[in-house]
C-alpha cells in the first residue's frame with residue numbers, strides 16, 4: 001500500500017469502518033510514514049474541534065408555533081378560542097381566590113415520564129378531550145381500555161386500599177353516579193362520574209402519581225387555591241384541574257370554572273396533618 | 276408493536292400529544308442538523324417547516340427503515356432545498372466581504388472558528404461532517420440518510436475533512 005492508497009481510505013480507517021485486514025495494513029503503513037501520520041492526526045484534531053465546539057450550538061424550536069400551523073392545515077378551530085369565556089384561564093389568573101400563579105413549573109414535569117406510560121397518557125388525554133360532548137361514553141371508553149370494574153364506594157375501598165375522596169362530595173350537593181377502578185399502566189386508580197344539581201357531569205380521578213400528560217399540550221398554570229397548589233389546564237371546552245390530597249392526586253375533568261375548582265378543593269382536600 | 280411505532284401511528288392520525296412527543300424527541304438533533312446547513316437566522320423557520328412536513332407525510336412512513344433515518348433524510352432534503360431556493364434569489368451579494376477585515380481587526384473567537392470554516396464548505400460536505408462528527412452516525416446510516424452508496428461515504432468524508440482543514444488553517448487555526 002502506498003500513500004495514495006492510504007489517503008483514499010483514510011476516513012474509513014479513522015472511523016473504523018474497514019475490515020480488520022485492511023485496518024491492520026493501513027495501520028502498519030501509517031506507523032512508518034510521517035506524511036500519513038500527520039494527515040491522520042489532522043483528522044483527529046478536527047474531530048476534537050467538533051467535540052469542543054459542536055456543543056455550543058443551542059437547539060431551538062417552538063411547539064406552540066407548530067400547533068398553530070397544524071391547526072390551520074387541518075382546519076381545526078384553535079384551542080385557545082372558547083365558546084364560554086368563563087373557561088378562560090385569564091379569568092383564573094385574575095381571580096382573587098388564587099393568590100400566586102406560577103406558569104411553566106407543571107409543564108416542566110411533562111418531560112419526566114417515558115415508556116409505555118407516555119403512550120397510555122396520550123390515549124387518556126385524547127379520550128378526555130371528548131368529555132364535554134360525551135361524558136358517559138368517555139367513562140365507558142376508559143373502562144374498556146383499562147380493564148375497569150364498576151364498584152360501589154365501599155367496594156372501591158376494598159380494591160384500592162383507601163376510600164375514594166369523592167365520598168365527601170355527596171354531602172355537598174353533588175351526586176356520584178358511578179365509580180370505576182381502572183388498571184392504568186401507572187397505577188390502579190379510581191374514576192368517578194359526578195353529577196351537579198343541574199344534571200351536568202364532571203369526572204374525578206384519584207391516582208397515586210401525578211399525570212401531567214393527561215392534559216396534553218393544553219396551556220397550564222400552577223396556582224395556589226385554598227392554601228394549596230393546584231394545576232389547572234385549559235382543555236378544549238373544559239377546564240381540568242389536579243391537586244394533591246394526602247398521599248395521592250385528585251384530577252377533575254369537565255370543571256365549569258374557577259368557583260367550582262375552589263369549591264371542589266375545599267370539599268375534597270384533607271388537612272395535610274391528617275395523613 | 277414497539278412504543279415508538281405506536282407513537283408514530285398515533286401521531287399520523289393527527290394526535291397532538293403524540294406529535295408533541297415526537298417533536299420533543301427529535302427537536303434537538305434536527306435543529307442542530309439544520310443549523311449546520313442554513314444561515315443561523317433561518318434555523319428556527321426551517322426547523323419548523325421540517326416538522327410540519329414530517330407530520331404531513333407521516334402516514335406514508337412504512338416502518339421499513341428506522342424512523343430517525345427517515346426524518347433525517349427528509350430534514351436534509353428540506354434544508355438543502357431551502358438553501359437552493361435562497362441562492363436562486365440572492366438579495367444581497369453573498370460571499371466573504373466582511374471576513375478578511377474581521378480576521379485582521381478582531382481575531383476570531385476560538386469558538387466560532389469551526390462554524391466559520393464550515394460555512395465556506397459545500398452544504399453537502401457540511402452535512403456529512405455533521406452526521407459523522409456530531410451525530411456520530413455509522414457509514415451505513417449516513418448512506419441511507421443521504422441516499423448515496425455506502426462506498427461513497429468515505430471518499431466524501433475525506434474531501435470534507437481536507438477542505439475543512441484548509442479553511443480552518445486559512446482562518447488561523449492552531450496559530
Ligand SMILES: [Zn+2]
Pocket residue numbers: 002003006029030033034035036037
Ligand atoms: Zn504514507
